[in-house]
Amino acid sequence: MNAIDFSPYRQQLKCNFSRIEDVFEECIFDALYHLSPQGVERYLEGASLVCKIGRGFEPVLIYLEEIPEMANRLGEEIISEVADAVWRMSRSPNGVAIPHFMQCLPEASRRLCCDEQMRHFIKLIFTMMEATTKSIHGFHSTIPSPGLPQLLQQIPHLLNQLSLEGLKNWIDYGIRNYNNHPERQRDYFSLQSADSKAMLQRERHGTLYVDNERKLDLYLRGLWQLQDHFIPYSLGFDELRKPQPYFDPVGIRLPDLYDDRNGVSGIDRYRALLAHVAAHKRWSSEIFVDNFSPFQRVAIETFEDSRVEYLAMRHFPGLRQLWLKLHPQPDENDCHPEQESCIRHRLAMLSYALLNPQHNYQNPDILSYVEKFHALMANSDSSLQEIANLAVSFIARTRRQQDQAPNVYFKDTEIDYRDDNRHLWIFIEESDDEDYPEQPEKRRVSDDKLEGLPPRHYPEWDYQSKSYKPDWVSLYESMHPSANSADIDTLLAKHAALAKRLKRILDLLKPQYFQRIRYQEEGSDLDLDIAIRSLIDYRCGSQPDPRINMSHIHNGRSIAVTLLLDLSASLKEVPDGCEQSILELSQEAVSLLAWTIDQLGDPFSIVGFHSDTRHNVRFYHLKGFSESWDDNVKGRIAAMDAGFSTRMGAAIRHAAHYLESQQSDKKLLLILTDGEPSDIDINDAQYLIQDTHRAIEEIGAKGIYSHCITLDKKADEYIADIFGPNGYTVVDHVEKLPEKLPLLFTSLTS
Amino acid sequence: MSNNQPDISQYTISQEPFYEPQGDEIALYGAAYAARLPVMVKGPTGCGKSRFIEYMAWTLKRPLITVACNEDMTASDLVGRYLLDANGTRWLDGPLTIAARIGAICYLDEIVEARQDTTVVIHPLTDHRRTLPLDKKGELVTAHPDFQLVISYNPGYQSLMKDLKQSTKQRFCGLDFDYPDIATEAAIVSKESGIDSDTAKQLVQIAHTARNLKGHGLDEGISTRLLVYAANLMQQGIEKRAACRMALVRPITDDHDIRDTLDHAIASVFA
Ligand SMILES: Nc1ncnc2c1ncn2[C@@H]1O[C@H](COP(=O)(O)OP(=O)(O)OP(=O)(O)O)[C@@H](O)[C@H]1O
Numbered sequence A: 001m002n003a004i005d006f007s008p009y010r011q012q013l014k015c016n017f018s019r020i021e022d023v024f025e026e027c028i029f030d031a032l033y034h035l036s037p038q039g040v041e042r043y044l045e046g047a048s049l050v051c052k053i054g055r056g057f058e059p060v061l062i063y064l065e066e067i068p069e070m071a072n073r074l075g076e077e078i079i080s081e082v083a084d085a086v087w088r089m090s091r092s093p094n095g096v097a098i099p100h101f102m103q104c105l106p107e108a109s110r111r112l113c114c115d116e117q118m119r120h121f122i123k124l125i126f127t128m129m130e131a132t133t134k135s136i137h138g139f140h141s142t143i144p145s146p147g148l149p150q151l152l153q154q155i156p157h158l159l160n161q162l163s164l165e166g167l168k169n170w171i172d173y174g175i176r177n178y179n180n181h182p183e184r185q186r187d188y189f190s191l192q193s194a195d196s197k198a199m200l201q202r203e204r205h206g207t208l209y210v211d212n213e214r215k216l217d218l219y220l221r222g223l224w225q226l227q228d229h230f231i232p233y234s235l236g237f238d239e240l241r242k243p244q245p246y247f248d249p250v251g252i253r254l255p256d257l258y259d260d261r262n263g264v265s266g267i268d269r270y271r272a273l274l275a276h277v278a279a280h281k282r283w284s285s286e287i288f289v290d291n292f293s294p295f296q297r298v299a300i301e302t303f304e305d306s307r308v309e310y311l312a313m314r315h316f317p318g319l320r321q322l323w324l325k326l327h328p329q330p331d332e333n334d335c336h337p338e339q340e341s342c343i344r345h346r347l348a349m350l351s352y353a354l355l356n357p358q359h360n361y362q363n364p365d366i367l368s369y370v371e372k373f374h375a376l377m378a379n380s381d382s383s384l385q386e387i388a389n390l391a392v393s394f395i396a397r398t399r400r401q402q403d404q405a406p407n408v409y410f411k412d413t414e415i416d417y418r419d420d421n422r423h424l425w426i427f428i429e430e431s432d433d434e435d436y437p438e439q440p441e442k443r444r445v446s447d448d449k450l451e452g453l454p455p456r457h458y459p460e461w462d463y464q465s466k467s468y469k470p471d472w473v474s475l476y477e478s479m480h481p482s483a484n485s486a487d488i489d490t491l492l493a494k495h496a497a498l499a500k501r502l503k504r505i506l507d508l509l510k511p512q513y514f515q516r517i518r519y520q521e522e523g524s525d526l527d528l529d530i531a532i533r534s535l536i537d538y539r540c541g542s543q544p545d546p547r548i549n550m551s552h553i554h555n556g557r558s559i560a561v562t563l564l565l566d567l568s569a570s571l572k573e574v575p576d577g578c579e580q581s582i583l584e585l586s587q588e589a590v591s592l593l594a595w596t597i598d599q600l601g602d603p604f605s606i607v608g609f610h611s612d613t614r615h616n617v618r619f620y621h622l623k624g625f626s627e628s629w630d631d632n633v634k635g636r637i638a639a640m641d642a643g644f645s646t647r648m649g650a651a652i653r654h655a656a657h658y659l660e661s662q663q664s665d666k667k668l669l670l671i672l673t674d675g676e677p678s679d680i681d682i683n684d685a686q687y688l689i690q691d692t693h694r695a696i697e698e699i700g701a702k703g704i705y706s707h708c709i710t711l712d713k714k715a716d717e718y719i720a721d722i723f724g725p726n727g728y729t730v731v732d733h734v735e736k737l738p739e740k741l742p743l744l745f746t747s748l749t750s
Numbered sequence B: 001m002s003n004n005q006p007d008i009s010q011y012t013i014s015q016e017p018f019y020e021p022q023g024d025e026i027a028l029y030g031a032a033y034a035a036r037l038p039v040m041v042k043g044p045t046g047c048g049k050s051r052f053i054e055y056m057a058w059t060l061k062r063p064l065i066t067v068a069c070n071e072d073m074t075a076s077d078l079v080g081r082y083l084l085d086a087n088g089t090r091w092l093d094g095p096l097t098i099a100a101r102i103g104a105i106c107y108l109d110e111i112v113e114a115r116q117d118t119t120v121v122i123h124p125l126t127d128h129r130r131t132l133p134l135d136k137k138g139e140l141v142t143a144h145p146d147f148q149l150v151i152s153y154n155p156g157y158q159s160l161m162k163d164l165k166q167s168t169k170q171r172f173c174g175l176d177f178d179y180p181d182i183a184t185e186a187a188i189v190s191k192e193s194g195i196d197s198d199t200a201k202q203l204v205q206i207a208h209t210a211r212n213l214k215g216h217g218l219d220e221g222i223s224t225r226l227l228v229y230a231a232n233l234m235q236q237g238i239e240k241r242a243a244c245r246m247a248l249v250r251p252i253t254d255d256h257d258i259r260d261t262l263d264h265a266i267a268s269v270f271a
């Protein structure tokens, strides 16, 4: 990794702080992995801009260090947006706040999931800044916002408790009340004053999405056998239209917060929404939009919503109660068809009547269509096409002059646990506005050769031609570089409590490793069973066995273990809701595991790998079988770094090559990874999956057991294909990895 | 000593056990028995393995001797040993020996729990020899022509220390069991407990919710056995949701998020 020439990049960064040289390589390395070539360019431009503002080295440093990861999480737009924001701040009298601003960004980006929310957030900060920056009448000079630095320092704390909308309200209150009292403004925004705390309490309501992500994931999986991405949005920013939930191939958009309503808890409101979405996913198809008028479309949407809910309630009758509590109950006589457009009112009444058999509506059209609906659903699931016909006839039947009127009756017609139904419609004219940015093409660093051993060649399995490509992959192996071993001791110290618990488990396991050696003429204990048997033999008149003692040896276990670490670039990611990157968590987990296995005395090695096309799979030794858990090994773990891709097959074959020569009865290859096999020269995802599966079979035939621990929540789709139904464990909670890994090992081997 | 034959009647199954077939396992087992081949039944906990063997023993009119295996079991626990008594010593046949002598079906439940040096004693019985050497006694028992050995095995165990040796595995033919389809499982629950078939279906639906979560915080889903428990509680007059929480959720997990999800599933199913 050392031989890359970074100087062209350094030249693009126009900044002369001498301390930059200490960090530049690391940062640009990070950027090259996370960002597209354009992204890297923008990143360097942005850094130059931040440098130019003359606020010292710190803002530049934070920018350089944090942006690649943030951009990776939120999209590359954010690169210029941040630089731009810093620039604008520097043009205002609020330059002093820039370091604080930079400092709160990483935490904000973790809490705020997506780029849109991040943009709202930055806008919010600037609104506050502009409102509180004062110009003195008649002078040209202005005075900086008194509260801004305080606010920025509190951001991580605030975002942990508030939704973005809550934060906005809290800030608005502060501006409204203390705009002319610099002292009290400072108190408010530093959360010192009483009303500041009270406001925080008031805004801290409802059920936050971030705190319940796993529950929602389990809900979809358990009740609907679905898995999907969730993408939360905030209410209270779009003033024109209230955002509505929806789903598309990217994921399900849902509010970042739900308050309890009508006796339904926030979490159950999320479930009500997910149930509706899941019902669409199971039973809805698509239909051409062009054949229908706008009224027909809304009617089709309402009828289809009712149809899928009806089907869902067949499976989960409890949903009726839940949905009913959230469904508006339009009053039959509230809307006047002579004066206003009652289209929404009519459809909401119909929808309510379909959900609640005890509705009291008298309108003959509603009654007749409720009946038709039930007739349609009586013996089948019906279909979108059929329900569309019914909807179209409903519109024809109930048409009123005033339907076209501009004043549409709105009250009690909004059913907000339902999505906006965009998935139902296909447009003949393909619209060309791409909603989601293309996957940035990852930049690769080429041509850095590792000194040392000549490459080894391994074959790769091509599932399409059902044959091996001989000597297809070149694998370079080397010793992993080393860093400060004390870092690992610090990590272990942090987990002292866990280590204590593990120790207790290990002690419980231990007696099994004391093997009793029976039939000893001399030993440490009398073996009562045998002694009695000898006595019986003696009484029976046959030759008694004199070997009536037993002794113990500490050798029940004969198992050799290799831990194979995926060191690909994705390890640098910080998962949602975590403080640490997967890499750091892996370091902790690996250290604890190494410590555990060391306590048990099993032969153990640690190796790692990543790949950059088939020509360059690197394989690192972190701990050899013969090494003990000492400072050398710790030093290498401390230096663990992530980059490149995950070509797993060759690495598995090579790790097995070493493990095979161990003398133990059982051999175990543990594989720790955070995603599926992939490499930049491969487009067919199945190819590397199949090759890895093949590699697992090959080593299985050599008597090596393999077990994969994956941190990829989406692993269900492929992991069993590679490792077999019992050959893997999915760790849903990455932050639990340090605890999980050693426990998993002990349970695997006990 | 050994000619005082044990009382066979205690091992015979007098009443037809209820068993709901999942596929063609009855015919397959019948054929294996006709050829006196040892059988291994695999499947998750509580899916009806033991019940099936009982049923087959009844159908084939053979006595059934069941041994629950554990780590501390030694070969003599299976084969037999000498005991001391007032006037000397007395040999006592172990369950495996009894089964071989009387021509019973011997069912070793959860065989992986036993240590490997224990499991090897079944080897001579399970190949063409069909004999059991009693070393201590100096006797070579030739198995009764009707004798058959069956073992059960739960492949869900994620422990490589507890796997059978290949040489043991390869003495058996295998039958895979899993939880049956919804209708069948509901029929089982309702027959076992007397609960109405709608409720039984709803119970199965809850079990499926949990089975979908296997590997995401649950080691095993909810078994048929637990469904029968829940139905039995309902038959005692316990409110449905409470019965489910008690029999289906509390035993299988302490994970708060999972409990919450399963509780919600129960509330959605039993409206
Ligand atoms: N096919 C079936 N027919 C009748 N009852 C069944 C069937 N499958 C399951 N059961 C019910 O489930 C209960 C548990 O089944 P059984 O004891 O046979 O499980 P098992 O597979 O042996 O479980 P374990 O591996 O835990 O021993 C039985 O008591 C019975 O009530």
Ligand SMILES: [Mg+2]
Binding pocket: B046, B049, B050, B051, B109
């Ligand atoms: Mg059983």
